[in-house]
Amino acid sequence: MSSRAANRVFQGIEEQIATGQLKDGEKLDEISLAERFSVSRTPVREALLQLVGSGLATQIPKRGCFVRAPSFKEMIEMFEVMSELEGLCARLAARRITDEQLARLKATNAGCEQAIAEGDSDLYYATNVDFHECIYEACGNQFLANETRRLRRRLQSFRRLQLRVRGRMPQSLTEHYKIIEAIEAGQAEVADELSRVHVMIQGERFNDLLMHMETLQ
Protein backbone atom coordinates (compact mmCIF):
# COMPACT_ATOMS: atom_id res chain seq x y z
CA MET A 1 0.00 0.00 0.00
CA SER A 2 1.19 3.42 -0.91
CA SER A 3 2.29 5.77 1.83
CA ARG A 4 0.76 8.72 0.07
CA ALA A 5 -2.77 9.56 1.03
CA ALA A 6 -3.50 10.70 -2.52
CA ASN A 7 -2.70 7.23 -3.85
CA ARG A 8 -4.85 5.54 -1.24
CA VAL A 9 -7.76 7.74 -2.23
CA PHE A 10 -7.13 7.09 -5.92
CA GLN A 11 -7.10 3.33 -5.46
CA GLY A 12 -10.08 3.50 -3.15
CA ILE A 13 -12.21 5.38 -5.67
CA GLU A 14 -10.96 3.16 -8.48
CA GLU A 15 -12.06 0.11 -6.49
CA GLN A 16 -15.47 1.57 -5.75
CA ILE A 17 -16.02 2.33 -9.42
CA ALA A 18 -14.96 -1.19 -10.41
CA THR A 19 -17.28 -2.78 -7.85
CA GLY A 20 -20.14 -0.56 -8.85
CA GLN A 21 -20.42 1.25 -5.53
CA LEU A 22 -19.86 4.44 -7.44
CA LYS A 23 -22.08 4.46 -10.50
CA ASP A 24 -21.69 6.14 -13.85
CA GLY A 25 -22.37 9.86 -13.81
CA GLU A 26 -22.24 10.10 -10.04
CA LYS A 27 -20.67 13.24 -8.67
CA LEU A 28 -17.30 12.88 -6.99
CA ASP A 29 -17.77 15.41 -4.24
CA GLU A 30 -14.42 16.50 -2.86
CA ILE A 31 -15.63 17.14 0.66
CA SER A 32 -17.57 13.88 1.00
CA LEU A 33 -14.59 11.91 -0.33
CA ALA A 34 -12.26 13.77 2.01
CA GLU A 35 -14.45 12.79 4.96
CA ARG A 36 -14.85 9.23 3.72
CA PHE A 37 -11.09 8.72 3.49
CA SER A 38 -10.29 10.91 6.51
CA VAL A 39 -8.05 13.28 4.62
CA SER A 40 -8.24 16.87 3.47
CA ARG A 41 -9.38 18.04 0.05
CA THR A 42 -5.83 18.34 -1.26
CA PRO A 43 -5.02 14.63 -1.68
CA VAL A 44 -8.58 14.05 -2.87
CA ARG A 45 -8.10 16.57 -5.65
CA GLU A 46 -4.85 14.93 -6.67
CA ALA A 47 -6.58 11.55 -6.75
CA LEU A 48 -9.36 12.99 -8.91
CA LEU A 49 -6.78 14.32 -11.37
CA GLN A 50 -5.29 10.86 -11.64
CA LEU A 51 -8.73 9.38 -12.20
CA VAL A 52 -9.37 11.85 -15.00
CA GLY A 53 -6.01 10.91 -16.48
CA SER A 54 -6.96 7.25 -16.32
CA GLY A 55 -10.26 7.94 -18.04
CA LEU A 56 -12.34 6.83 -15.05
CA ALA A 57 -13.71 10.30 -14.42
CA THR A 58 -14.46 13.44 -16.36
CA GLN A 59 -13.84 16.94 -15.14
CA ILE A 60 -16.05 19.86 -16.06
CA PRO A 61 -14.42 23.18 -15.19
CA LYS A 62 -16.04 24.88 -12.21
CA ARG A 63 -18.52 22.01 -12.06
CA GLY A 64 -16.49 19.19 -10.57
CA CYS A 65 -15.64 15.58 -11.31
CA PHE A 66 -18.04 12.82 -12.29
CA VAL A 67 -17.67 9.06 -12.51
CA ARG A 68 -17.24 7.88 -16.05
CA ALA A 69 -17.70 4.11 -15.96
CA PRO A 70 -17.10 2.65 -19.39
CA SER A 71 -20.30 1.73 -21.19
CA PHE A 72 -20.78 -1.63 -22.85
CA LYS A 73 -19.92 -0.07 -26.20
CA GLU A 74 -16.78 1.51 -24.80
CA MET A 75 -15.67 -1.79 -23.29
CA ILE A 76 -15.93 -3.45 -26.69
CA GLU A 77 -13.97 -0.55 -28.17
CA MET A 78 -11.27 -1.02 -25.56
CA PHE A 79 -11.03 -4.71 -26.36
CA GLU A 80 -10.73 -3.84 -30.03
CA VAL A 81 -7.70 -1.68 -29.28
CA MET A 82 -6.30 -4.14 -26.74
CA SER A 83 -6.35 -6.98 -29.25
CA GLU A 84 -4.44 -4.83 -31.70
CA LEU A 85 -1.79 -3.87 -29.14
CA GLU A 86 -1.39 -7.45 -27.93
CA GLY A 87 -1.10 -8.52 -31.55
CA LEU A 88 1.63 -5.96 -32.18
CA CYS A 89 3.48 -7.10 -29.04
CA ALA A 90 3.40 -10.70 -30.25
CA ARG A 91 4.39 -9.76 -33.79
CA LEU A 92 7.40 -7.83 -32.57
CA ALA A 93 8.25 -10.49 -30.01
CA ALA A 94 8.36 -13.09 -32.79
CA ARG A 95 11.08 -11.02 -34.42
CA ARG A 96 12.98 -9.88 -31.36
CA ILE A 97 12.66 -12.40 -28.55
CA THR A 98 15.87 -13.68 -26.97
CA ASP A 99 16.53 -17.27 -25.93
CA GLU A 100 16.25 -16.42 -22.25
CA GLN A 101 12.97 -14.59 -22.79
CA LEU A 102 11.59 -17.53 -24.74
CA ALA A 103 12.58 -19.91 -21.95
CA ARG A 104 10.87 -17.68 -19.40
CA LEU A 105 7.77 -17.50 -21.57
CA LYS A 106 7.57 -21.29 -21.73
CA ALA A 107 8.18 -21.64 -18.01
CA THR A 108 5.44 -19.15 -17.24
CA ASN A 109 2.98 -21.00 -19.44
CA ALA A 110 3.90 -24.23 -17.66
CA GLY A 111 2.82 -22.40 -14.52
CA CYS A 112 -0.49 -21.63 -16.20
CA GLU A 113 -0.95 -25.29 -17.01
CA GLN A 114 -0.25 -26.29 -13.44
CA ALA A 115 -2.74 -23.73 -12.16
CA ILE A 116 -5.41 -25.30 -14.34
CA ALA A 117 -4.43 -28.78 -13.16
CA GLU A 118 -4.91 -27.59 -9.60
CA GLY A 119 -8.15 -25.91 -10.55
CA ASP A 120 -6.87 -22.66 -9.05
CA SER A 121 -8.40 -19.88 -11.11
CA ASP A 122 -6.81 -17.14 -9.01
CA LEU A 123 -3.38 -18.63 -9.63
CA TYR A 124 -4.20 -19.03 -13.31
CA TYR A 125 -5.18 -15.38 -13.42
CA ALA A 126 -1.84 -14.36 -11.93
CA THR A 127 0.31 -16.61 -14.14
CA ASN A 128 -1.71 -15.57 -17.18
CA VAL A 129 -0.76 -11.97 -16.45
CA ASP A 130 2.87 -13.11 -16.19
CA PHE A 131 2.60 -14.85 -19.56
CA HIS A 132 1.49 -11.69 -21.29
CA GLU A 133 4.05 -9.68 -19.34
CA CYS A 134 6.76 -11.91 -20.82
CA ILE A 135 5.57 -11.06 -24.32
CA TYR A 136 5.47 -7.35 -23.50
CA GLU A 137 9.08 -7.50 -22.39
CA ALA A 138 10.10 -9.54 -25.43
CA CYS A 139 8.54 -7.10 -27.90
CA GLY A 140 11.52 -4.80 -27.46
CA ASN A 141 9.35 -1.70 -27.39
CA GLN A 142 9.04 -0.32 -23.87
CA PHE A 143 6.58 2.36 -24.85
CA LEU A 144 4.30 -0.23 -26.42
CA ALA A 145 4.72 -2.47 -23.37
CA ASN A 146 3.66 0.36 -21.06
CA GLU A 147 0.67 1.35 -23.16
CA THR A 148 -0.50 -2.25 -23.34
CA ARG A 149 -0.06 -2.69 -19.59
CA ARG A 150 -2.04 0.48 -19.01
CA LEU A 151 -4.95 -0.77 -21.08
CA ARG A 152 -4.75 -4.27 -19.58
CA ARG A 153 -4.96 -2.74 -16.14
CA ARG A 154 -8.03 -0.79 -17.16
CA LEU A 155 -9.75 -3.93 -18.41
CA GLN A 156 -8.45 -5.92 -15.46
CA SER A 157 -11.44 -5.95 -13.16
CA PHE A 158 -13.56 -7.30 -15.99
CA ARG A 159 -10.97 -9.87 -17.09
CA ARG A 160 -11.00 -11.50 -13.69
CA LEU A 161 -14.65 -12.33 -14.24
CA GLN A 162 -14.13 -13.58 -17.78
CA LEU A 163 -11.70 -16.30 -16.79
CA ARG A 164 -14.34 -17.84 -14.58
CA VAL A 165 -16.48 -18.43 -17.63
CA ARG A 166 -16.81 -22.20 -18.00
CA GLY A 167 -14.28 -23.86 -20.26
CA ARG A 168 -12.30 -20.72 -20.93
CA MET A 169 -9.13 -21.59 -19.04
CA PRO A 170 -8.11 -24.71 -21.01
CA GLN A 171 -8.96 -22.99 -24.29
CA SER A 172 -6.90 -19.99 -23.25
CA LEU A 173 -3.98 -22.29 -22.51
CA THR A 174 -4.22 -23.93 -25.93
CA GLU A 175 -4.09 -20.48 -27.50
CA HIS A 176 -1.02 -19.68 -25.41
CA TYR A 177 0.78 -22.74 -26.77
CA LYS A 178 0.01 -21.77 -30.34
CA ILE A 179 1.24 -18.24 -29.71
CA ILE A 180 4.49 -19.55 -28.21
CA GLU A 181 4.93 -21.83 -31.19
CA ALA A 182 4.51 -18.97 -33.65
CA ILE A 183 6.86 -16.70 -31.70
CA GLU A 184 9.51 -19.42 -31.48
CA ALA A 185 9.23 -20.05 -35.21
CA GLY A 186 9.55 -16.33 -35.88
CA GLN A 187 6.18 -16.31 -37.62
CA ALA A 188 5.36 -12.70 -36.79
CA GLU A 189 2.08 -12.45 -38.67
CA VAL A 190 0.78 -15.72 -37.23
CA ALA A 191 1.68 -14.69 -33.68
CA ASP A 192 -0.04 -11.35 -34.32
CA GLU A 193 -3.26 -12.94 -35.58
CA LEU A 194 -3.38 -15.56 -32.82
CA SER A 195 -2.89 -12.97 -30.11
CA ARG A 196 -5.49 -10.69 -31.59
CA VAL A 197 -8.04 -13.49 -31.61
CA HIS A 198 -6.95 -14.53 -28.12
CA VAL A 199 -7.93 -11.12 -26.76
CA MET A 200 -11.04 -10.65 -28.85
CA ILE A 201 -12.38 -13.98 -27.65
CA GLN A 202 -12.09 -12.60 -24.15
CA GLY A 203 -14.00 -9.57 -25.39
CA GLU A 204 -16.71 -11.84 -26.74
CA ARG A 205 -16.74 -13.82 -23.52
CA PHE A 206 -17.11 -10.56 -21.72
CA ASN A 207 -20.05 -9.93 -23.98
CA ASP A 208 -21.55 -13.29 -23.01
CA LEU A 209 -21.04 -12.45 -19.37
CA LEU A 210 -22.77 -9.11 -19.67
CA MET A 211 -25.71 -10.72 -21.44
CA HIS A 212 -25.88 -13.29 -18.69
CA MET A 213 -25.83 -10.61 -16.01
CA GLU A 214 -28.58 -8.69 -17.75
CA THR A 215 -30.84 -11.76 -17.81
CA LEU A 216 -30.40 -12.00 -14.06
CA GLN A 217 -31.61 -8.49 -13.42
Added chain:
Amino acid sequence: MSSRAANRVFQGIEEQIATGQLKDGEKLDEISLAERFSVSRTPVREALLQLVGSGLATQIPKRGCFVRAPSFKEMIEMFEVMSELEGLCARLAARRITDEQLARLKATNAGCEQAIAEGDSDLYYATNVDFHECIYEACGNQFLANETRRLRRRLQSFRRLQLRVRGRMPQSLTEHYKIIEAIEAGQAEVADELSRVHVMIQGERFNDLLMHMETLQ
Protein backbone atom coordinates in the same frame (compact mmCIF):
# COMPACT_ATOMS: atom_id res chain seq x y z
CA MET B 1 -6.11 29.31 -23.41
CA SER B 2 -7.37 27.63 -20.31
CA SER B 3 -8.65 29.75 -17.47
CA ARG B 4 -7.14 27.42 -14.92
CA ALA B 5 -3.67 28.26 -13.74
CA ALA B 6 -2.83 24.58 -13.43
CA ASN B 7 -3.48 24.07 -17.14
CA ARG B 8 -1.41 27.10 -18.10
CA VAL B 9 1.48 25.73 -16.08
CA PHE B 10 1.03 22.27 -17.59
CA GLN B 11 1.07 23.59 -21.14
CA GLY B 12 3.94 25.93 -20.32
CA ILE B 13 6.14 23.15 -19.01
CA GLU B 14 5.08 20.88 -21.88
CA GLU B 15 6.14 23.57 -24.33
CA GLN B 16 9.47 24.12 -22.61
CA ILE B 17 10.19 20.39 -22.71
CA ALA B 18 9.28 20.21 -26.41
CA THR B 19 11.49 23.18 -27.27
CA GLY B 20 14.34 21.82 -25.22
CA GLN B 21 14.41 24.65 -22.69
CA LEU B 22 13.88 22.02 -20.05
CA LYS B 23 16.23 19.16 -20.65
CA ASP B 24 15.97 15.50 -19.82
CA GLY B 25 16.59 14.68 -16.18
CA GLU B 26 16.24 18.28 -15.06
CA LYS B 27 14.55 18.80 -11.75
CA LEU B 28 11.10 20.35 -11.82
CA ASP B 29 11.34 22.42 -8.68
CA GLU B 30 7.90 23.37 -7.44
CA ILE B 31 8.91 26.70 -5.96
CA SER B 32 10.92 27.87 -8.98
CA LEU B 33 8.10 26.90 -11.32
CA ALA B 34 5.58 28.65 -9.07
CA GLU B 35 7.63 31.82 -9.25
CA ARG B 36 8.21 31.48 -12.99
CA PHE B 37 4.48 31.19 -13.69
CA SER B 38 3.47 33.59 -10.90
CA VAL B 39 1.26 31.11 -9.11
CA SER B 40 1.42 29.17 -5.88
CA ARG B 41 2.70 25.62 -5.46
CA THR B 42 -0.80 24.12 -5.63
CA PRO B 43 -1.46 24.54 -9.37
CA VAL B 44 2.17 23.68 -10.06
CA ARG B 45 1.76 20.37 -8.26
CA GLU B 46 -1.40 19.61 -10.22
CA ALA B 47 0.42 20.39 -13.46
CA LEU B 48 3.27 18.08 -12.46
CA LEU B 49 0.80 15.27 -11.81
CA GLN B 50 -0.60 15.73 -15.30
CA LEU B 51 2.91 15.71 -16.74
CA VAL B 52 3.66 12.44 -14.97
CA GLY B 53 0.39 11.05 -16.33
CA SER B 54 1.40 12.10 -19.83
CA GLY B 55 4.78 10.45 -19.44
CA LEU B 56 6.70 13.70 -19.76
CA ALA B 57 7.99 13.58 -16.19
CA THR B 58 8.79 11.01 -13.55
CA GLN B 59 8.04 11.35 -9.90
CA ILE B 60 10.23 9.90 -7.20
CA PRO B 61 8.45 9.91 -3.82
CA LYS B 62 9.83 12.48 -1.42
CA ARG B 63 12.41 13.41 -4.07
CA GLY B 64 10.37 15.39 -6.53
CA CYS B 65 9.65 15.47 -10.25
CA PHE B 66 12.15 15.27 -13.08
CA VAL B 67 11.86 15.93 -16.79
CA ARG B 68 11.60 12.77 -18.84
CA ALA B 69 12.11 13.86 -22.43
CA PRO B 70 11.67 10.98 -24.83
CA SER B 71 14.94 9.58 -26.07
CA PHE B 72 15.60 8.84 -29.72
CA LYS B 73 14.84 5.18 -29.07
CA GLU B 74 11.59 6.05 -27.34
CA MET B 75 10.52 8.31 -30.21
CA ILE B 76 10.96 5.43 -32.65
CA GLU B 77 8.99 3.23 -30.29
CA MET B 78 6.19 5.78 -30.22
CA PHE B 79 6.12 5.91 -34.01
CA GLU B 80 5.94 2.12 -34.08
CA VAL B 81 2.80 2.22 -31.93
CA MET B 82 1.39 5.23 -33.76
CA SER B 83 1.65 3.50 -37.12
CA GLU B 84 -0.23 0.52 -35.71
CA LEU B 85 -3.01 2.67 -34.28
CA GLU B 86 -3.35 4.72 -37.48
CA GLY B 87 -3.44 1.45 -39.39
CA LEU B 88 -6.23 0.14 -37.21
CA CYS B 89 -8.18 3.39 -37.63
CA ALA B 90 -7.92 3.11 -41.40
CA ARG B 91 -8.80 -0.60 -41.41
CA LEU B 92 -11.93 0.01 -39.37
CA ALA B 93 -12.80 3.12 -41.37
CA ALA B 94 -12.70 1.05 -44.56
CA ARG B 95 -15.40 -1.12 -43.08
CA ARG B 96 -17.50 1.51 -41.32
CA ILE B 97 -17.19 4.86 -43.06
CA THR B 98 -20.42 6.60 -44.06
CA ASP B 99 -20.99 8.47 -47.30
CA GLU B 100 -20.91 11.84 -45.60
CA GLN B 101 -17.67 10.97 -43.80
CA LEU B 102 -16.11 9.84 -47.06
CA ALA B 103 -17.14 13.09 -48.72
CA ARG B 104 -15.61 15.08 -45.87
CA LEU B 105 -12.43 13.03 -46.09
CA LYS B 106 -12.10 13.81 -49.79
CA ALA B 107 -12.87 17.48 -49.25
CA THR B 108 -10.23 17.70 -46.53
CA ASN B 109 -7.63 16.12 -48.74
CA ALA B 110 -8.52 18.59 -51.48
CA GLY B 111 -7.63 21.24 -48.90
CA CYS B 112 -4.27 19.52 -48.41
CA GLU B 113 -3.64 19.65 -52.16
CA GLN B 114 -4.47 23.33 -52.28
CA ALA B 115 -2.14 24.03 -49.37
CA ILE B 116 0.68 22.39 -51.32
CA ALA B 117 -0.22 24.34 -54.46
CA GLU B 118 0.07 27.54 -52.42
CA GLY B 119 3.29 26.30 -50.84
CA ASP B 120 1.81 26.93 -47.41
CA SER B 121 3.36 24.29 -45.16
CA ASP B 122 1.57 25.61 -42.05
CA LEU B 123 -1.76 25.27 -43.80
CA TYR B 124 -0.79 21.82 -45.03
CA TYR B 125 0.08 20.84 -41.50
CA ALA B 126 -3.36 21.93 -40.29
CA THR B 127 -5.32 20.28 -43.08
CA ASN B 128 -3.22 17.14 -42.74
CA VAL B 129 -4.33 16.92 -39.10
CA ASP B 130 -7.93 17.33 -40.30
CA PHE B 131 -7.45 14.51 -42.80
CA HIS B 132 -6.37 12.09 -40.12
CA GLU B 133 -9.08 13.40 -37.80
CA CYS B 134 -11.65 12.42 -40.44
CA ILE B 135 -10.33 8.86 -40.41
CA TYR B 136 -10.39 8.75 -36.61
CA GLU B 137 -14.05 9.73 -36.64
CA ALA B 138 -14.87 7.26 -39.39
CA CYS B 139 -13.28 4.32 -37.56
CA GLY B 140 -16.37 4.09 -35.34
CA ASN B 141 -14.30 3.47 -32.23
CA GLN B 142 -14.20 6.53 -30.03
CA PHE B 143 -11.78 5.02 -27.58
CA LEU B 144 -9.34 4.22 -30.38
CA ALA B 145 -9.83 7.69 -31.79
CA ASN B 146 -8.98 9.27 -28.45
CA GLU B 147 -5.92 7.11 -27.87
CA THR B 148 -4.63 7.86 -31.35
CA ARG B 149 -5.21 11.58 -30.88
CA ARG B 150 -3.35 11.44 -27.59
CA LEU B 151 -0.32 9.84 -29.17
CA ARG B 152 -0.46 12.14 -32.21
CA ARG B 153 -0.45 15.11 -29.88
CA ARG B 154 2.58 13.75 -28.11
CA LEU B 155 4.47 13.36 -31.38
CA GLN B 156 3.12 16.66 -32.64
CA SER B 157 6.01 18.98 -32.01
CA PHE B 158 8.28 16.64 -33.93
CA ARG B 159 5.82 16.11 -36.79
CA ARG B 160 5.75 19.80 -37.55
CA LEU B 161 9.45 19.61 -38.32
CA GLN B 162 9.12 16.49 -40.43
CA LEU B 163 6.75 18.01 -42.94
CA ARG B 164 9.34 20.64 -43.78
CA VAL B 165 11.64 17.90 -45.00
CA ARG B 166 12.12 18.45 -48.73
CA GLY B 167 9.72 16.59 -50.98
CA ARG B 168 7.68 15.13 -48.18
CA MET B 169 4.47 17.07 -48.69
CA PRO B 170 3.64 15.87 -52.24
CA GLN B 171 4.57 12.30 -51.33
CA SER B 172 2.37 12.50 -48.26
CA LEU B 173 -0.50 13.68 -50.44
CA THR B 174 -0.05 10.78 -52.84
CA GLU B 175 -0.23 8.41 -49.90
CA HIS B 176 -3.43 10.14 -48.75
CA TYR B 177 -5.05 9.51 -52.12
CA LYS B 178 -4.15 5.85 -52.01
CA ILE B 179 -5.54 5.56 -48.49
CA ILE B 180 -8.81 7.21 -49.54
CA GLU B 181 -9.03 4.86 -52.51
CA ALA B 182 -8.61 1.80 -50.30
CA ILE B 183 -11.12 3.05 -47.73
CA GLU B 184 -13.68 3.84 -50.44
CA ALA B 185 -13.21 0.37 -51.94
CA GLY B 186 -13.62 -1.17 -48.51
CA GLN B 187 -10.18 -2.75 -48.75
CA ALA B 188 -9.52 -2.80 -45.02
CA GLU B 189 -6.17 -4.58 -45.10
CA VAL B 190 -4.83 -2.34 -47.85
CA ALA B 191 -5.93 0.82 -46.02
CA ASP B 192 -4.27 -0.56 -42.88
CA GLU B 193 -0.97 -1.29 -44.59
CA LEU B 194 -0.88 2.03 -46.46
CA SER B 195 -1.57 4.00 -43.28
CA ARG B 196 1.01 2.11 -41.33
CA VAL B 197 3.66 2.86 -43.94
CA HIS B 198 2.45 6.46 -44.13
CA VAL B 199 3.25 6.96 -40.46
CA MET B 200 6.43 4.94 -40.37
CA ILE B 201 7.84 6.95 -43.25
CA GLN B 202 7.34 10.00 -41.06
CA GLY B 203 9.20 8.13 -38.36
CA GLU B 204 12.03 7.47 -40.75
CA ARG B 205 11.99 11.07 -41.89
CA PHE B 206 12.18 12.03 -38.26
CA ASN B 207 15.19 9.78 -38.07
CA ASP B 208 16.76 11.59 -41.04
CA LEU B 209 16.04 14.91 -39.38
CA LEU B 210 17.69 13.88 -36.15
CA MET B 211 20.76 12.66 -38.01
CA HIS B 212 20.88 15.95 -39.85
CA MET B 213 20.64 17.90 -36.61
CA GLU B 214 23.40 15.85 -35.06
CA THR B 215 25.74 16.58 -37.96
CA LEU B 216 25.15 20.27 -37.33
CA GLN B 217 26.22 20.07 -33.75
Added chain:
DNA sequence: AGTCAAATTATCGTATACAAAAATAAGATG
Protein backbone atom coordinates in the same frame (compact mmCIF):
# COMPACT_ATOMS: atom_id res chain seq x y z
C1' DA C 1 42.64 12.94 8.27
C1' DG C 2 38.75 10.08 7.58
C1' DT C 3 34.37 8.45 8.97
C1' DC C 4 30.31 8.22 11.47
C1' DA C 5 26.63 10.61 13.95
C1' DA C 6 23.72 14.38 15.16
C1' DA C 7 21.75 18.74 14.00
C1' DT C 8 20.24 21.72 10.47
C1' DT C 9 18.14 22.77 6.32
C1' DA C 10 15.34 22.11 2.46
C1' DT C 11 11.55 20.07 0.18
C1' DC C 12 7.70 17.18 -0.23
C1' DG C 13 3.02 16.02 1.22
C1' DT C 14 -1.06 17.52 3.62
C1' DA C 15 -4.17 20.69 5.99
C1' DT C 16 -6.53 24.83 6.20
C1' DA C 17 -7.96 29.42 4.69
C1' DC C 18 -9.59 32.43 1.28
C1' DA C 19 -11.39 34.10 -3.24
C1' DA C 20 -14.06 33.53 -7.35
C1' DA C 21 -17.57 31.43 -9.94
C1' DA C 22 -21.71 28.88 -10.54
C1' DA C 23 -25.90 26.81 -8.77
C1' DT C 24 -29.82 27.58 -6.04
C1' DA C 25 -33.24 30.04 -3.62
C1' DA C 26 -35.91 34.01 -2.63
C1' DG C 27 -38.22 38.04 -3.75
C1' DA C 28 -40.02 41.54 -6.74
C1' DT C 29 -42.37 42.91 -10.87
C1' DG C 30 -45.15 42.36 -15.05
Added chain:
DNA sequence: CATCTTATTTTTGTATACGATAATTTGACT
Protein backbone atom coordinates in the same frame (compact mmCIF):
# COMPACT_ATOMS: atom_id res chain seq x y z
C1' DC D 1 -49.08 33.09 -11.80
C1' DA D 2 -44.92 33.23 -14.35
C1' DT D 3 -40.51 35.14 -15.05
C1' DC D 4 -36.68 37.85 -14.36
C1' DT D 5 -33.51 39.72 -11.10
C1' DT D 6 -30.89 39.53 -7.06
C1' DA D 7 -29.11 37.53 -2.86
C1' DT D 8 -27.46 33.42 -0.66
C1' DT D 9 -25.13 29.34 -0.58
C1' DT D 10 -22.43 25.84 -2.23
C1' DT D 11 -18.28 24.38 -4.49
C1' DT D 12 -14.37 24.87 -7.18
C1' DG D 13 -9.68 26.72 -7.69
C1' DT D 14 -5.70 28.94 -5.54
C1' DA D 15 -2.83 30.62 -1.75
C1' DT D 16 -0.63 29.93 2.45
C1' DA D 17 0.70 27.43 6.60
C1' DC D 18 2.36 23.43 8.89
C1' DG D 19 4.34 18.82 9.78
C1' DA D 20 7.25 15.01 8.29
C1' DT D 21 10.87 13.02 5.82
C1' DA D 22 15.00 12.98 3.24
C1' DA D 23 19.33 15.49 1.94
C1' DT D 24 23.10 18.22 3.67
C1' DT D 25 26.25 20.11 6.66
C1' DT D 26 28.72 20.37 10.79
C1' DG D 27 31.10 18.47 14.52
C1' DA D 28 33.07 14.86 17.32
C1' DC D 29 35.60 10.70 17.79
C1' DT D 30 38.78 7.09 16.27
